[in-house]
Amino acid sequence: MKLRLLRFIGAFYLFFIFSETLRDIMRYPERWQNQNFDTARWFLGHLQSSLLFLAYALFSYLFLYYYYKKISKTVVFVALTVIAFGTIGLRYVTEEVIIKAITGYGNYYEGTTVAYYIVDNLYYAMLYTAFGVCWFFVHYAVVRDRQQQELLLENKKSELAFLRSQVNPHFLFNMLNNIYALINMKSDKALVATEKLSQLLRYSLYETDKLVTIENELDAVRSYIDLERLRFRESVQTTITAATNVQHIQVTPFLLMPLVENAFKHGVVTDATQPIMIKVQTDQDRLEIEVLNAVATREKDEVGGIGVENLKKRLALTYGDDAGMSTEVIDGQFIARIFIKLKP
Structure with missing residues (x-):
């Protein structure tokens, strides 16, 4: 005063x-x-x-x-x-x-x-x-x-926290179903799956309120793929391509996970000629992420679920106009692209 x-x-x-x-x-x-x-x-x-x-x-x-x-x-x-x-x-x-x-x-x-x-x-x-x-x-x-x-900022934080809270139960629910399937098949891989899940839960619980490196995010994706590989009797076909200069770029957590989950849920995962492809690279001042998968003919519902829509909202809240996401289906291939403008 x-x-x-x-x-x-x-x-x-x-x-x-x-x-x-x-x-x-x-x-x-x-x-x-x-x-x-x-x-x-x-x-x-x-x-x-x-x-x-x-x-x-x-x-x-x-x-x-x-x-x-x-x-x-x-x-x-x-x-x-x-x-x-x-x-x-x-x-x-x-x-x-x-x-x-x-x-x-x-x-x-x-x-x-x-x-x-x-x-x-x-x-x-x-x-x-x-x-x-x-x-x-x-x-x-x-x-x-x-x-x-300040009110808008608090509302934005609350909405972002709510969206993040949706990611973890959705992700956990899917993984528990995976482990349940292994146990039901009396597979000795259930213990390995439980260990992998604990690693992912640790990442989920302690990394969701801060930025993480692309390297950490890719490690979590690899653990997720390992879990899916344990669940599928046939081999899971994936390729991950990440430029060396992107490893230490920091991004919002669970950026790739919803896209990879979506690929396993709606895509072809065991065809060596059509692997799930994950690409991370930079183009000038932009980080570019692309996840591509063949759409499985067994799916009747629309490709892309709560995880993809949730990710779009989180990108908008976290980065505003400095980030964007697009999805399209071309010749039976579902392609999700994310770009994030890098700060100098």
């Missing part, structure tokens, strides 16, 4: 000097054309009045600061009017009663009526009360905008 008041007072005096100088030049141009005119003395002569002018602005600002959101706009208007006329009365008592009693001099000529004093001070009342009102609403707009941005 102190810092705001110091800024307020500083801005007020800049406005006061500008407005009073402009007003004085317009009323007494010959005075300012006089080379012997003492501007410092002129300012000191106005300093006493400026303290009371400050009261117009300060009282209106403080009133709005504490009560604007608590009362109706009609009451605000009435209250500001009362503050303006009340400050006129305060100035009259200060200059024409107290100071005059002490020094013998007032700010107005002898015989000035109260009515004339009030009318003559309406200019200052409106000008400096308006300054206080304008200052409050500018500050209020800035604060509201900041609060709105």
Whole structure:
């Protein structure tokens, strides 16, 4: 509050000097054309009045600061009017009663009526009360905008956290089904699958709230493929191509996993002529990821499930316009592409 008041007072005096100088030049141009005119003395002569002018602005600002959101706009208007006329009365008592009693001099000529004093001070009342009102609403707009941005950020974080929480149960559910199938077949590979799953769960639990390297993400994908390889009696056909310069690039976690899951769910996984292909490379200032798989004829529903849609939303929330994702089916091949603009 102190810092705001110091800024307020500083801005007020800049406005006061500008407005009073402009007003004085317009009323007494010959005075300012006089080379012997003492501007410092002129300012000191106005300093006493400026303290009371400050009261117009300060009282209106403080009133709005504490009560604007608590009362109706009609009451605000009435209250500001009362503050303006009340400050006129305060100035009259200060200059024409107290100071005059002490020094013998007032700010107005002898015989000035109260009515004339009030009318003559309406200019200052409106000008400096308006300054206080304008200052409050500018500050209020800035604060509201900041609060709105903070609210949007919190909503974005909450939505992103919700989307991430969807990834893990969805992924875990699929893996438990895989292990259940191995156990049902009385396969000795069930223990190996359980170990692989524990590694993936560790990655899932401890890496989802921060960025991870492409290297870590690919390691998780390889573990997932190993689990799927244990489940399928026939060999799983996959190829992973990653440029050496992408290994340490950091990305949001579980970037590849939904696409690979989608490929196993909807694609051909055991045909050596049509392997699941995972490519990660850079093109100038962009990271490019591509996952390609042949669409299995057994699938009747639309290719791409909750994992793919979830990933699109997470990319938008995390990277905004700096990332994008596209999916298409060409000649029986489902192709998912992701690009992320790399920061210099």
